[in-house]
Amino acid sequence: MLExxxxxxxxxxxxxxxxxxxxxxxxxxxxxKVRELKIPVIxxxxxxxxAGKGTLINQLMLAIDxxxxxxxxxxxxxxxERYRPFLWRFWTKIPETGRLAIFDRSWxxxxxxxxxxxxxxxxxxxxxxxxxxxxxxQLADDGTVIVKFYLHITxxxxxxxxxxxxxxxxxxWKVTEEDWRHHKQYQQYAxxxxxxxxxxxxxxxxxxxxEAHDRRFAIVKMYKTLIAAIERRIAExxxxxxxxxxxxxxxxxxxxxxxxxxxIDLSHSLSREKYEKELKKYQKRIRDLEHEVYVKRIPVIxxxxxxxxAGKGxxxxxxxxxxxxxxxxxxxxxxxxxxxLNHHYLWRFWIKIPKAGHFTIFDRSWxxxxxxxxxxxxxxxxxxxxxxxxxxEMEAHLANYGTxxxxxxxxxxxxxxxxxxxxREVTPHKQWKIGEEDWxxxxxxxxxxxxxxxxLFRTNTSYxxxxxxEANDKLYARIKAIKTVVQAxxxxx
Amino acid sequence: MLExxxxxxxxxxxxxxxxxxxxxxxxxxxxxKVRELKIPVIxxxxxxxxAGKGTLINQLMLAIDxxxxxxxxxxxxxxxERYRPFLWRFWTKIPETGRLAIFDRSWxxxxxxxxxxxxxxxxxxxxxxxxxxxxxxQLADDGTVIVKFYLHITxxxxxxxxxxxxxxxxxxWKVTEEDWRHHKQYQQYAxxxxxxxxxxxxxxxxxxxxEAHDRRFAIVKMYKTLIAAIERRIAExxxxxxxxxxxxxxxxxxxxxxxxxxxIDLSHSLSREKYEKELKKYQKRIRDLEHEVYVKRIPVIxxxxxxxxAGKGxxxxxxxxxxxxxxxxxxxxxxxxxxxLNHHYLWRFWIKIPKAGHFTIFDRSWxxxxxxxxxxxxxxxxxxxxxxxxxxEMEAHLANYGTxxxxxxxxxxxxxxxxxxxxREVTPHKQWKIGEEDWxxxxxxxxxxxxxxxxLFRTNTSYxxxxxxEANDKLYARIKAIKTVVQAxxxxx
Numbered sequence: 001m002l003e004x005x006x007x008x009x010x011x012x013x014x015x016x017x018x019x020x021x022x023x024x025x026x027x028x029x030x031x032x033k034v035r036e037l038k039i040p041v042i043x044x045x046x047x048x049x050x051a052g053k054g055t056l057i058n059q060l061m062l063a064i065d066x067x068x069x070x071x072x073x074x075x076x077x078x079x080x081e082r083y084r085p086f087l088w089r090f091w092t093k094i095p096e097t098g099r100l101a102i103f104d105r106s107w108x109x110x111x112x113x114x115x116x117x118x119x120x121x122x123x124x125x126x127x128x129x130x131x132x133x134x135x136x137x138q139l140a141d142d143g144t145v146i147v148k149f150y151l152h153i154t155x156x157x158x159x160x161x162x163x164x165x166x167x168x169x170x171x172x173w174k175v176t177e178e179d180w181r182h183h184k185q186y187q188q189y190a191x192x193x194x195x196x197x198x199x200x201x202x203x204x205x206x207x208x209x210x211e212a213h214d215r216r217f218a219i220v221k222m223y224k225t226l227i228a229a230i231e232r233r234i235a236e237x238x239x240x241x242x243x244x245x246x247x248x249x250x251x252x253x254x255x256x257x258x259x260x261x262x263x264i265d266l267s268h269s270l271s272r273e274k275y276e277k278e279l280k281k282y283q284k285r286i287r288d289l290e291h292e293v294y295v296k297r298i299p300v301i302x303x304x305x306x307x308x309x310a311g312k313g314x315x316x317x318x319x320x321x322x323x324x325x326x327x328x329x330x331x332x333x334x335x336x337x338x339x340x341l342n343h344h345y346l347w348r349f350w351i352k353i354p355k356a357g358h359f360t361i362f363d364r365s366w367x368x369x370x371x372x373x374x375x376x377x378x379x380x381x382x383x384x385x386x387x388x389x390x391x392x393e394m395e396a397h398l399a400n401y402g403t404x405x406x407x408x409x410x411x412x413x414x415x416x417x418x419x420x421x422x423x424r425e426v427t428p429h430k431q432w433k434i435g436e437e438d439w440x441x442x443x444x445x446x447x448x449x450x451x452x453x454x455x456l457f458r459t460n461t462s463y464x465x466x467x468x469x470e471a472n473d474k475l476y477a478r479i480k481a482i483k484t485v486v487q488a489x490x491x492x493x
Numbered sequence: 494m495l496e497x498x499x500x501x502x503x504x505x506x507x508x509x510x511x512x513x514x515x516x517x518x519x520x521x522x523x524x525x526k527v528r529e530l531k532i533p534v535i536x537x538x539x540x541x542x543x544a545g546k547g548t549l550i551n552q553l554m555l556a557i558d559x560x561x562x563x564x565x566x567x568x569x570x571x572x573x574e575r576y577r578p579f580l581w582r583f584w585t586k587i588p589e590t591g592r593l594a595i596f597d598r599s600w601x602x603x604x605x606x607x608x609x610x611x612x613x614x615x616x617x618x619x620x621x622x623x624x625x626x627x628x629x630x631q632l633a634d635d636g637t638v639i640v641k642f643y644l645h646i647t648x649x650x651x652x653x654x655x656x657x658x659x660x661x662x663x664x665x666w667k668v669t670e671e672d673w674r675h676h677k678q679y680q681q682y683a684x685x686x687x688x689x690x691x692x693x694x695x696x697x698x699x700x701x702x703x704e705a706h707d708r709r710f711a712i713v714k715m716y717k718t719l720i721a722a723i724e725r726r727i728a729e730x731x732x733x734x735x736x737x738x739x740x741x742x743x744x745x746x747x748x749x750x751x752x753x754x755x756x757i758d759l760s761h762s763l764s765r766e767k768y769e770k771e772l773k774k775y776q777k778r779i780r781d782l783e784h785e786v787y788v789k790r791i792p793v794i795x796x797x798x799x800x801x802x803a804g805k806g807x808x809x810x811x812x813x814x815x816x817x818x819x820x821x822x823x824x825x826x827x828x829x830x831x832x833x834l835n836h837h838y839l840w841r842f843w844i845k846i847p848k849a850g851h852f853t854i855f856d857r858s859w860x861x862x863x864x865x866x867x868x869x870x871x872x873x874x875x876x877x878x879x880x881x882x883x884x885x886e887m888e889a890h891l892a893n894y895g896t897x898x899x900x901x902x903x904x905x906x907x908x909x910x911x912x913x914x915x916x917r918e919v920t921p922h923k924q925w926k927i928g929e930e931d932w933x934x935x936x937x938x939x940x941x942x943x944x945x946x947x948x949l950f951r952t953n954t955s956y957x958x959x960x961x962x963e964a965n966d967k968l969y970a971r972i973k974a975i976k977t978v979v980q981a982x983x984x985x986x
Contacts, residue, residue, distance in 0.1 A: 025922045032925060057818045062810050066856065067825040071818055079571060104819060170781035173788060288663035295666060317555050325550045325564055326597060332560040338831055363559065429518045432525060 001197050002190060005152055007213045016216040023223040024063040030230045031064050031100070037237050038097035038342070040144045041230065044106045047151025048189075049179050050161040051212045056151070057104055059219050060226075069100035074109060083297065083356040085401035086110055086128070087135055091350035094139060096342040107132055111196050116188055127400060129199045134393040140204035141386060142344045145233045147226055148205060150197065151212040155186040260456045260468075261449055264411050268480075269473035282482040283322035289489045290327045290359065297356040298492060299403045302485060303365045306410025307448075308438050309420040310471045311478075315410065316361055318478045319485065328359035333368065345369055345379070345387075346394060353398065366391055370455050375447050388458045399463035404492050406485055407464060409456065410471040414445055494690050495683060498645055500706045509709040516716040517556040523723045524557045524593070530730050531590035531835070533637045534723065537599045540644025541682075542672050543654040544705045549644070550597055552712050553719075562593035567602060576790065576849040578894035579603055579621070580628055584843035587632060589835040600625055604689045609675075609682055620893060622692045627886045633697035634879060635837045638726045640719055641698060643690065644705040648679040753949045753961075754942055757904050761973075762966035775975040776815035782982045783820045783852065790849040791985060792896045795978060796858045799903025800941075801931050802913040803964045804971075808903065809854055811971045812978065821852035826861065838862055838872070838880075839887060846891065859884055863948050868940050881951045892956035897985050899978055900957060902949065903964040907938055 011019070034041060043060070045053045057071060072093050081089045087107065095101035111132075115125040136146055153161075162179065165171045182189060201207045208225045212218045270278075293300060302319075304312045320328060331352045340348040346366060354360035369387040373379045379387075395405055412420075421442070424434040441448070460466045467484050471477035504512075527534060536553070538546045550564060565586050574582045580600065588594035604625075608618040629639055646654075655672065658664045675682060694700045701718045705711045763771070786793060795812075797805045813821060824845045833841040839859060847853035862880040866872045872880075888898055905913075914935070917927040934941070953959045960977050964970035 028922070054817045054819060058813070058816065061818055061823075062814060065825075066809075066823040067827065071822070073819040078573070168781070170784045173784070288661070291663045291666070316559075320551070321555060323551065324547045325554055326547060326566040329564070330554075330559040332558075334560065429521070 001194060001209065002152055005209055005211055007152070007154060007157075007211050009211050009217045010214040011216040011220060013216070016220065019220055020216075020223065023220065023227065026227055027063050027223060028065065030227060030234070031068050033234055034100075034230060035068060035098040037234060039230075039233055039237060040095040040097050040139075040142075040343075041100040042095060042103070042139065042144055042146045043100060043226065044103045044108070044146070044148040045151065046105060046108050046112070046149065047210070047212065048153050048158055049182060050158055050165070050175075051151035051153045052215060052218060053104055053151055055215060056149075056210075056212075056218060056222055057102060060102065060222065063223075064100070068098070069102055070095070071102045071104060074103060074105040080355065084299075084353060085397050085403070087131055087397060088350060088353060090135070091347060094344060094347060095144070096339070097143075098342070107135065108196060108200075112189070112192055113182075116182075116185060116192050129196075131393075131397055132200055133202060134390075134397075136200075136202065136205040138346070138390050138393070139344060143233075143237070144344075145229050146205035147229045148207045149222060149225070150193065150207055150209045151218065152209050153212050155183070157213055158183055158186070259449065259453050261411060261453055264468055264470055266411065266413055266416075266470050266472040268470045268476045270476040270479060272475065275475040275479060278479045279318060279482070282479070282486055283318070285486050286319070286482060286489075287322045287324070289486065289493070290323050292493055293359070293489060294327055294357040296493065298489075299354040299356045299398075299401070300359045300485075300489060301354060301398065301403055301405045302359065302361045303367070303405070303407040304361065304363050304410065305365065305367050305371070305408065306469070306471065307412050307417055308441055309417050309424070309434075310410035310412045311474045312363060312410055314474060315408075315469075315471075315478050315481050316363060319482050320361070323359075327357075328361060329354065330361045330363060333362060333364035345373075346390065350394075354403075356402070366394070367455055367459075370459075371448065371451050374451050375444055388455075391459055392461060392464075395459075395461065395464040404488055405464035406488050407466045408469050408481055408484070409452065409466055410469045410477060412471050414442075416472045417442065417445075494687060494702065495645055498702055498704055500645070500647060500650075500704050502704050502710045503707040504709040504713060506709070509713065512713055513709075513716065516713065516720065519720055520556050520716060521558065523720060523727070524561050526727055527593075527723060528561055528591040530727060532723075532726055532730060533588040533590050533632075533635075533836075534593040535588060535596070535632065535637055535639045536593060536719065537596045537601070537639070537641040538644065539598060539601050539605070539642065540703070540705065541646050541651055542675060543651055543658070543668075544644035544646045545708060545711060546597055546644055548708060549642075549703075549705075549711060549715055550595060553595065553715065556716075557593070561591070562595055563588070564595045564597060567596060567598040573848065577792075577846060578890050578896070580624055580890060581843060581846060583628070584840060587637070587837060587840060589832070590636075591835070600628065601689060601693075605682070605685055606675075609678060609685050622689075624886075624890055625693055626695060627883075627890075629693075629695065629698040631839070631883050631886070632837060636726075636730070637837075638722050639698035640722045641700045642715060642718070643686065643700055643702045644711065645702050646705050648676070650706055651676055651679070752942065752946050754904060754946055757961055757963055759904065759906055759909075759963050759965040761963045761969045763969040763972060765968065768968040768972060771972045772811060772975070775972065775979055776811070778979050779812070779975060779982075780815045780817070782979060782986070783816050785986055786852070786982060787820055787850040789986065791982075792847040792849045792891075792894070793852045793978075793982060794847060794891065794896055794898045795852065795854045796860070796898070796900040797854065797856050797903065798858065798860050798864070798901065799962070799964065800905050800910055801934055802910050802917070802927075803903035803905045804967045805856060805903055807967060808901075808962075808964075808971050808974050809856060812975050813854070816852075820850075821854060822847070823854045823856060826855060826857035838866075839883065843887075847896075849895070859887070860948060860952075863952075864941065864944050867944050868937055881948075884952055885954060885957075888952075888954065888957040897981055898957035899981050900959045901962050901974055901977070902945065902959055903962045903970060905964050907935075909965045910935065910938075 045057055047053050061069070061071065070093075074089075077086075077089060090107045093101055093103075107128075110120065110128040111125050114120045140146055162175045162183065165175050197207050197209075208221075210218050210221050304316060306312050316330065320330070329352075333349075336345075336348060349362070349366045352360060352362075366387075369379065369391070370384050374384040399405055421434055421438060424430045456466050456468070467480075469477045469480050469484075538550055540546055554562070554564065563586075570579075570582060583600045586594055586596075600621075603613065603621040604618050607613045633639055655668045655676065658668050690700050690702075701714075703711050703714050797809060799805050809823065813823070822845075826842075829838075829841060842855070842859045845853060845855075859880075862872065862884070863877050867877040892898055914927055914931060917923045949959050949961070960973075962970045962973050962977075
């Protein structure tokens with residue numbers, strides 16, 4: 001691809017002045033439109049060292065309203081970032097709706113510098129293509145415009161530019177030994193770039209190669225590409241307005257496959273005496289495991305889902321009682337706030353995943369997408385159907401990094417829920433736990449059961465399996481949960 | 494203070510069970526009240542190594558609703574943190590209204606471990622007392638409940654606990670050489686602790702020493718202290734409801750001191766030719782300075798304030814045109830969003846201050862507190878009067894860290910503003926820049942002039958001086974601004 005590029009393209013000053021001013025006005029106008037229509041935009045700048053990424057980005061920044069974008073210079077990952085899967089630091093930076101996120105280098109570092117400099121193994125960087133494509137597809141499916149630039153210059157041109165930087169004492173420090181080493185490896189790099197362009201040039205997130213010998217030509221090409229991409233999306237949005245419809249619930253209660261939930265034996269129970277003994281044993285064990293996990297830098301994710309009043313809170317409390325608070329975090333998940341609503345639905349979970357060596361307990365989770373959001377029509381059918389794959393991709397990415405993923409469904413039957421709701425209503429320090437909404441949800445038990453069954457069926461994987469906790473008996477449920485965690489962590493160790 | 498503590502206090506198991514359950518219910522109830530009344534709460538845990546901070550924090554976490562708090566374990570600062578003034582990493586963690594922030598160690602590290610281990614100079618840790626008291630006062634004035642615990646055990650008890658940890662292979666790694674060194678320095682530490690308690694025990698943020706030999710006694714004392722502090726604030730809020738009144742504007746236009754603005758000579762101007770030449774010169778210079786500043790790790794803050802249509806945007810654009818986007822960030826400041834409104838008003842600026850070696854340009858700033866918020870009655874008179882001191886404290890803290898602070902007031906006269914408003918209305922690509930609100934603000938010119946004069950008068954300091962930019966002539970204004978930046982940075986270098 002790179003060889004076919006004509007690098008002699010040029011634009012003279014007066015031509016440039018006329019064209020660029022027009023394009024800048026156009027871009028400003030589109031930016032206001034993007035905000036109004038709540039479209040998120042990602043712009044990626046990759047390219048050879050000294051190809052002029054900084055100049056182009058600066059030009060773009062000055063052309064648009066600073067209230068509407070953020071620039072992210074991407075360097076080698078810092079400690080916080082190294083202790084998380086590689087896409088984490090990019091997920092945390094995806095734009096809110098209506099904003100641009102501009103990346104000065106990006107997730108492609110993994111298949112470029114990290115590959116060529118052998119910072120990661122072949123296994124890791126090969127895997128990255130798939131992860132990157134999934135990442136971009138998920139964002140594009142959610143309505144994000146993704147524009148990716150590769151700034152191309154020849155080896156000779158690069159050398160010339162390095163030498164120029166070296167002549168000025170204020171800029172000479174910018175040309176490092178590493179830059180020269182990369183310069184010498186130009187051919188190796190070129191092969192990596194070719195492969196990257198080949199494997200990640202998708203219809204949802206295509207690459208644009210910018211001939212970067214002539215600054216003016218490069219700027220104009222950048223403007224035009226960006227404008228075209230944004231205009232395309234605006235046209236789509238205006239035509240369909242697919243993002244803003246509110247769908248009414250539509251969950252048909254038919255058993256297309258045999259219900260998993262109906263096969264659960266809820267008669268398990270445990271005596272208080274046995275419970276106390278087991279609890280003590282496992283709490284001690286998990287505290288020790290917490291330390292081992294920290295030393296070995298293993299991240300652990302525990303997801304709690306279950307019926308209202310299934311006992312999630314009490315269960316989590318027993319799990320954590322003996323643990324060191326520096327080693328875990330509980331993330332309670334409710335309705336998304338404004339900021340969260342203005343991002344991809346997985347964003348609020350990505351920003352909360354554990355640092356290697358720590359536990360994160362999600363009290364409800366991303367599975368809300370295929371449960372409450374599905375039932376209540378907070379997302380479209382296309383969206384929740386897509387979510388099964390998206391969730392599995394996220395969990396696979398976490399698991400590939402070495403994360404232990406444990407997912408609980410706390411199961412009780414409808415009669416038991418009724419008993420607990422009533423008991424809450426008459427117990428003074430529990431009254432705040434029960435309200436209208438719980439009763440409303442209860443009426444939709446059958447719809448939820450269909451959704452839960454489908455979720456258990458579709459998202460049960462070897463790397464992130466579901467464990468159903470029979471929770472009619474709270475004591476039994478607590479021991480089963482903590483025991484499951486202990487075993488899963490021991491298996492990993 | 495520590496010597497007078499009676500460490501023999503104990504609580505037996507059955508007493509504890511009764512009392513603690515009651516207190517936990519009470520705490521849960523208060524937490525819901527805190528959320529309802531939008532009270533932010535900070536709980537600080539300091540104390541000897543192995544005094545049981547983790548146990549106490551875990552106990553507290555399990556007693557309250559996980560949706561309502563965040564725990565921050567504080568360790569040695571990482572790179573991001575070291576490259577910012579020391580309070581930055583705490584300002585970024587202050588709680589939203591209605592939430593608890595629980596600190597496992599805190600800003601007191603500076604006057605404890607950093608002092609005793611000689612990580613910072615005496616000058617720095619001595620200065621910290623003042624910074625800490627200002628920090629806590631600002632938050633308390635804003636309605637934050639601050640509860641600070643110091644967990645006290647004797648040297649002998651500490652030794653016993655270390656030895657117990659060493660016996661278990663899962664916990665033995667927790668007792669480090671550093672811990673033993675600190676143990677040997679117990680007396681030195683004790684002196685530092687005494688001084689800290691003495692200098693930072695204020696009525697707004699008092700210390701509570703917890704006798705930590707007996708775990709049960711410690712837990713109950715923690716609960717009771719926290720409950721009392723929260724109840725006190727709830728009573729205050731319910732009595733006054735001082736946070737929620739909306740005040741109408743009250744800016745009397747009387748010249749109590751001679752108006753600074755009226756003395757500005759707005760006749761300065763610059764020819765296009767001279768402008769082009771100077772601009773080129775200073776843009777080149779600032780690009781070089783940007784590199785020097787990066788190498789020497791100096792943070793630079795540039796604040797732009799000025800009348801509507803004074804030309805802030807165009808001025809900023811010329812300043813940045815030649816710069817490397819990796820070296821600066823522009824922070825446009827508008828009305829605060831929901832999350833920002835739920836924090837201390839300085840929070841949204843604190844989270845944006847530059848990393849050492851970088852420029853941050855604030856397009857409007859914290860001075861909104863004493864301008865628009867004052868005029869429009871978005872804060873109370875007490876609040877904006879308090880702000881002058883708070884702002885100076887913040888700027889002093891930044892300056893002490895080595896930050897270059899440059900503050901511009903872009904000044905035009907009322908006739909010039911009118912001319913520009915009218916011109917915006919008839920220029921197609923500028924129409925979006927002018928609206929109802931601008932015309933409304935214009936009617937309040939005299940009130941704003943009083944507020945601006947008072948701001949310039951009260952917040953002009955040697956470490957963060959104001960520069961008034963005569964901006965009737967845009968070309969003159971741009972050169973004066975960029976020249977001022979160049980000189981300020983050169984002076985520092």
